[in-house]
Amino acid sequence: MIEKLTMKTNTEHCDARETLEKTSLYKTPQRIAVLDTLISSSVPLSVNDILKKICTQQKINKVTVYRILTSFKGKGIVREIETARGISYYEISCHHNPVHAHFSCRHCGMLVCLDPLTVSQTWEWFTRPRNFTIDHITITMTGTCHQCEGTLNCNSTADVVNNT
Amino acid sequence: MIEKLTMKTNTEHCDARETLEKTSLYKTPQRIAVLDTLISSSVPLSVNDILKKICTQQKINKVTVYRILTSFKGKGIVREIETARGISYYEISCHHNPVHAHFSCRHCGMLVCLDPLTVSQTWEWFTRPRNFTIDHITITMTGTCHQCEGTLNCNSTADVVNNT
DNA sequence: AAGTATTTGCAATTAAGTTGCATTCATGAT
DNA sequence: ATCATGAATGCAACTTAATTGCAAATACTT
Ligand SMILES: [Mn+2]
Ligand SMILES: [Mn+2]
Ligand SMILES: [Zn+2]
Ligand SMILES: [Zn+2]
Numbered sequence: 585m586i587e588k589l590t591m592k593t594n595t596e597h598c599d600a601r602e603t604l605e606k607t608s609l610y611k612t613p614q615r616i617a618v619l620d621t622l623i624s625s626s627v628p629l630s631v632n633d634i635l636k637k638i639c640t641q642q643k644i645n646k647v648t649v650y651r652i653l654t655s656f657k658g659k660g661i662v663r664e665i666e667t668a669r670g671i672s673y674y675e676i677s678c679h680h681n682p683v684h685a686h687f688s689c690r691h692c693g694m695l696v697c698l699d700p701l702t703v704s705q706t707w708e709w710f711t712r713p714r715n716f717t718i719d720h721i722t723i724t725m726t727g728t729c730h731q732c733e734g735t736l737n738c739n740s741t742a743d744v745v746n747n748t
Numbered sequence: 749m750i751e752k753l754t755m756k757t758n759t760e761h762c763d764a765r766e767t768l769e770k771t772s773l774y775k776t777p778q779r780i781a782v783l784d785t786l787i788s789s790s791v792p793l794s795v796n797d798i799l800k801k802i803c804t805q806q807k808i809n810k811v812t813v814y815r816i817l818t819s820f821k822g823k824g825i826v827r828e829i830e831t832a833r834g835i836s837y838y839e840i841s842c843h844h845n846p847v848h849a850h851f852s853c854r855h856c857g858m859l860v861c862l863d864p865l866t867v868s869q870t871w872e873w874f875t876r877p878r879n880f881t882i883d884h885i886t887i888t889m890t891g892t893c894h895q896c897e898g899t900l901n902c903n904s905t906a907d908v909v910n911n912t
Numbered sequence: 913a914a915g916t917a918t919t920t921g922c923a924a925t926t927a928a929g930t931t932g933c934a935t936t937c938a939t940g941a942t
Numbered sequence: 943a944t945c946a947t948g949a950a951t952g953c954a955a956c957t958t959a960a961t962t963g964c965a966a967a968t969a970c971t972t
Contacts, residue, residue, distance in 0.1 A: 689893035
């Protein structure tokens with residue numbers, strides 16, 4: 585009856601070059617490097633994480649990584665996870681990896697993916713005392729409010745939609 | 749059968765001075781001002797929001813507001829809500845105001861409180877297409893990981909616990 | 913009223929993320 | 943293969959939320 589919320593482990597992966605072709609993004613060495621880094625990572629990565637991993641092999645600029653991640657987000661290739669420390673982490677958003685919850689340590693910043701929530705698991709989380717030392721749960725839905733919908737320039741269609 | 753997720757509206761309020769006495773915090777004009785501001789607000793406020801509201805009546809420093817909010821968080825008087833724009837918002841955490849989800853507009857930053865989720869409402873959110881333009885749902889649980897629990901100095905007991 | 917621990921204010925700092933602009937580069941056409 | 947062109951990159955400067963150190967002010971205890 586009591587289902588445990590387990591940690592998520594990816595087994596299958598997508599191909600970086602293939603993904604870039606499908607989304608009609610220029611196949612630059614930087615984009616391939618960022619995408620390969622995310623694909624081969626078992627945990628979501630921050631911009632600094634990505635920079636450190638890539639810098640051992642090729643030169644890449646911090647701003648470029650930010651811009652690449654923004655374009656990937658727009659195409660739905662990656663998801664952004666905002667943590668309690670104000671740092672964004674990024675993870676692949678393919679059919680192998682549906683939306684799920686995360687646990688983030690407020691001391692070391694460590695971030696782990698949790699398996700997608702079922703209704704009964706959600707129930708567990710909201711009613712039962714946990715044996716983990718979680719002291720804060722954030723559920724935030726982001727989007728466009730009614731007021732802004734009217735004011736908005738009619739050019740933004742690509743950068744909205746990110747629920748795999 | 750289909751329950752709608754409605755907006756939360758507070759009616760009852762707690763007393764600022766009383767709250768400070770109960771939590772054995774020095775009753776300074778600054779603390780009273782910050783607490784009064786949060787108590788009388790129907791929406792969560794950022795540090796800048798709080799500063800602007802208070803500055804019309806008394807002088808207060810930005811750093812002081814940050815430190816006051818940190819102490820309030822430690823005592824469980826307020827909750828912090830991190831938004832997709834990297835700005836924290838704060839709301840009263842008393843028995844009149846249990847933990848709930850939030851909606852945040854990624855364009856204007858507007859933040860509204862939503863009524864606490866029931867199981868069927870959670871089910872709605874995760875399975876059904878919404879008629880609101882939400883493009884991102886963040887669920888993050890923050891706390892202390894197993895590794896850090898060991899490394900942690902045995903002095904921090906006050907600043908953990910924040911689930912009303 | 914005096915002593916003391918706490919809090920406040922100010923200035924300087926940190927760090928994530930953004931912007932403008934010149935240079936380089938990937939792609940498709942010749 | 944070469945060229946033209948729009949797109950991507952790199953660099954420097956900037957923005958802004960949040961933090962830190964320290965001296966001055968202040969709330970509480972006796
Ligand atoms: Mn994840
Ligand atoms: Mn709220
Ligand atoms: Zn940790
Ligand atoms: Zn808005």
